Amino acid sequence: MFEPEYFEYVTLRVKRYLLDDMLEHFGDYASISPYSETDESVTITVHVGVNQRFFLWVMSYGDGIELLSPVKTRSEYLAEVRKMLGAYPEYSQRSTP
Secondary structure (H helix, E strand, O other): OOOOOEEEEEEEEEEHHHHHHHHHHHHHHOEEOOOOOOOOEEEEEEEEEEOHHHHHHHHOOHHHEEEEEOHHHHHHHHHHHHHHHOOOOOOOHHHOO
16 A cells, blocks of 8 residues: 555755654665754755655655655655645645745
């Protein structure tokens, strides 16, 4: 039921307050970019199984995570976000960039 559709190295921009969660979730499999104390976010690259459950996991962190790449996976994620927003008729498409 939750088998990955494919495996991919994804790059995520993660707000620093979520770094412990990411390390707990990915452990040594995550490659974290160097950062300074003044950076609000870090960049994490990790090999994951991509499916709807992965997209829902990313969504669960709200604006704390941005899926940066690869472009194909980011586009698929954004399609899932649009489907979710479609459940809210009061959402205005004009407010999207």
